[in-house]
Amino acid sequence: MMRQYELVERVQRYKPDVNEALLNKAYVYAMQKHGHQRRASGDPYFSHPLEVAAILTDMHLDEATIAVALLHDTIEDTSATRQEIDELFGPDIGKLVEGLTKLKKLDLVSKKAEQAENLRKLLLAISEDVRVLLVKLADRLHNMRTLHHVPEQKRLRIAEETMDIYAPLAGRMGMQDMREELEDLAFQYTNPDGYRAVTERLAEIFERNRGVIGEIETALSGLFAKHEIKAVVKSRQKKPWSVFRKMETKALSLEQLSDIFGFRVLVDTVDECYRALGAIHSTWSMVPGRFKDYISTPKQNDYRSIHTTIVGPSRQRVELQIRTFVMNDVAEYGVAAHSIYKDLGNRPNGAGHGISRDTNAYGWLRRTIEVLSEGDNPEEFLENTRLEMFQDQVFCFTPKGKLIALPRGATPIDFAYAVHTDVGDTCVGAKVNGRIMPLMTELKNGDEVEIIRSKAQVPPAAWEHVVVTGKARSAIRRATRTAIRKQYSGLGTRILERAFERAGKKFAKDSLKPVLHRLARKDVEDVLAAVGRGELTSPDVLRAVFPDYKDERVTATPKAREEGWFNLRNAAGMLFQIPGRSTSRKQKKNKKQDGALPIRGVRGDLPVTFAPEGAVPGDRIVGILQPGSGITIYPIQSPSLTAFDDQPERWIDVRWDIDEDMKERFPARVSVTAINEPGSLAEIAQLIASNDANIHTLSMVRTAPDFTEMIFDLEVWDLKHLNRLLSQLKDSSAVSDAKRVNG
Incomplete structure (x- = not known):
């Protein structure tokens, strides 16, 4: 186990003016608090926060972050409190440690919901200070390195969580090395047979090509020396998980993959990147369609590099990445490569912690937090976050030239929501490269997309199954819920207007405000929607507003039903007559329906469905209020109505109100x-x-x-x-x- 002075020395190598007192105090405090606790491996528990701190020293992080790593489990697993840490180490470190503490005693129905709520808390903490993310990922990395000590029944769940959430999150924040190691460690447990097979084959291929790899490195180094370009050439081998995923998604055999081995060219300046590219392309043929310039168009996680594939020495296909040393640091360490969370006390306007709010990585994090603020349930949030962490991207443009980065497989609907939620909600069509195209069209790199809008548009619920971005899916669900709520609220308003009128009272929405507590609703719209859904009856609302109101309901007896007309009180408190089985068709046809709710059809402004036997304009109809799903329309002669004879509060008087201009069967x-x-x-x-x-x-x-x-x-x-x-x-x-x- 690393000793106290060894940790300080590791930080001193890259930060000579390290605050030794802070590190020493955090080391001693954490060791005392964890005391005799043991890990599943049998090692002292304190060895874990110490290893997490060591991982962060490899990233050259400041002593405050190292101190947080030492303390990160104290609130969760020991007697330490936030107040105590604030007093000893200051509120900034206390806040970071609390951000890394899982929510406890969650009253949630599923493990998935608990996982989502902890991720929600973590992302909110990360949005305030990115050091929370760095400590959390280092924590997860060490846990994955020692996962073989964990009971077998827990390993798969932890590995899947790592693969689904933490590895993509590391990649989204630009920490590619961290992502690759997390994926490979998780791959060993999620698919041990696949991991073993790929690893063995990669080892064979490496041995077979060892001479070719050296030959290519020598040829590239010689080429750059000839053109007087100072460059470092490094070979690299694809990781097992990356190889396995590519084989699966593209249905290729391992031998068909052209980029198992690649070469990284590191230079000092951007100008030298393009000079190196020119030297390479003028010497060897480029493979068409395999050139990408992420320097001029960086990825959303701030990744910058030039990718090209050539037919190089010995007629081998060679994949090359050309970048500066600074770009390489960002590619490997992501947000950890930014120096802006160093020298904390010297940054103006509180800019000394977190990452730059101008970076693409932080922009993505901000958008994710916007999704959080919309109040999606935990499962939806977890799904949306996973969708947002897709790495494969396409780059499209607005007509004004603004660049929009989207996941692979995105549609113009995703594009519209990426521009702005209002643009997505009002989208009715799209032009792709000047041509009107279906909204389900899969966008490609370089497409120019123009969104056609209409203020009358409401996004169809079916769009949810078409889009691929979390933001679009969340916005569509929200718009659908809003539209349905508006329908129920409108129905509730009409029911209450007629109920109050029949009771000799005047209905006003303001009259509901003083009685919200009696109705157990938070606002007037909630009351109206609840009445429309059948969760509240109009007599209940009347009694809440007018406590002296008495509801005189009339229930039909079997004898009255046989004789013909009988009275029923509906949910709006209205009396209306429904013909019994012996009533003549002429009586039914001529019976007036004063005060009835107008029904247009399923595309009207009320939440309406039809009974299985159907109903058509010209039929005398009645509505039955279905709690939670609006009104079901029955023809008056339907035998199914007998099932509701003892539920008079559910009967709604309705009439046809057909718009001749709206053709509807x-x-x-x-x-x-x-x-x-x-x-x-x-x-x-x-x-x-x-x-x-x-x-x-x-x-x-x-x-x-x-x-x-x-x-x-x-x-x-x-x-x-x-x-x-x-x-x-x-x-x-x-x-x-x-x-x-x-x-």
Whole structure:
């Protein structure tokens, strides 16, 4: 185990003016607090924070970060408190240590939700000071290096969490070396057979190509010396997980991969990067489509480099990365390579901690925090964060030339939301490179995308399954919830207006504010939406506003039902008459529906669905309030309504309000008894189509030697249209009988 003076010496190598007192005090305090605690390996627990600190010294981090590494488990696993750490080490270090402490006693229903809430807390802490991330990743790296000591049943869960969250997070913040080691360590446990097979084959390939690798290094070094370019050439081998993932995604064998071995060219300046590139391309042929300039267009994690593949010495395909030494530090250590969290006390305006808010990596983190603030549930947040951490990217442009980086597979919808949430919410179409293209088009590098907008647009819920960015998915879910809430709120308002009117009262939204506590709702819109969803009844609201109000409900007896008309009180407190089974059709047709809610169809402004047997304009209809899902519309003659006879509060008086300009078909169920002859079904289907009706579903109910009974769920314009169709079906030589099904 590393001794106290050894830790101080490690920091002194890159920071001669190190605050030795701080490191010594943190070392002693953490060792005393962890006391006799042991790790799963049997080692003293204090060896873990000490190793985490050692990892961070390799990144040349300041003594405050090293102190946080030593203390990072004290609040969570010992008797230490935030107040005590603040008093001993200052509030800045105390805040960092608390940011690394997992949430305890989470009242959550799933391990996934607990994982998400801890990640949410961690990201919020990282957004304030990136050193939290550096300590957390070093902590996870040491835990993965010693995972073989953990009980077997826990290993897979920890490895999967590392692969899903921490490795991509390291990559997103530019820490490529950290990412690669985390992925390879996790790969050993998530797919041990795959890891073993790839590792063995890579070792064979390396031995076989050892001479070729040396030959290429020599040729490149000689080329740069000839052009008087000071450069360092390093060979590198792809990591097992990177090789395995590429084989899987591109369905290639290991021998087909051209970039198992690559070479890194390091120079002093950007100018020398392009001079080196020119020397290489003028000597060897470039492989078409394999050139990428991330210096002029950096990745979102601030990665900068030139990538090219050539047919080099011995006719070998050689992958090259050309970058400056500074770019190489950023590529390997990401945000840890930035010097801005050093010399903490000398930075103006509090800029001495965290990373630059102008960096792409911090920009991504800010957008992720915006998603947090929208209040998604834990599972949604976890999913969105994973989506946001995709590495493979495409770069597209707005018509004004602004660069938008998106994950591979992104669509114009993702592009619209990347520009701004309002642009995404109002998107109705897109032009890609000047041509109108479907919104599901997969974007490619260099595409120019122009979004066509309409203020009347509401993003369809189905978009959620098309987009690939977490921001777009979260915004679509939010817009869908808002639209549904607006529908329920509108329905609740109409129900309460009619309920108050029937009770002889005047309805005003302001009258609900003083009684919100009685209704257990936080605001007026919540009350209205709850009434619309059927979670609150209008009599309950009336009694809350007017405590003296009495609800005189009338329930129909079986005798009254047989005699014809009977009264029911609906959810709005309205009395209206529904015909019993013996009522004549003429009575039903002529009965007025004063004060009824207008129903247009499923595309109207109310949350409306239709009963399985359907209902069409011209039918006398009634609505049944379905808690949580709006109103279900039934034709008045439906036998299914008997199931609601003892629930009068759910009955809603409704009427058709059809807009002639909005062409919409409505559902109706028809039973057809067809003669068993070849071509009968085709003739029936042709007859339905020729009458401008649409078959939605078809089922065979009963088959006899001579006849087959079929049930058609049709879509028709109105009752006249349906009756005309039934009449023609009955006249068909292929049909014995045709009738409408009600319930």
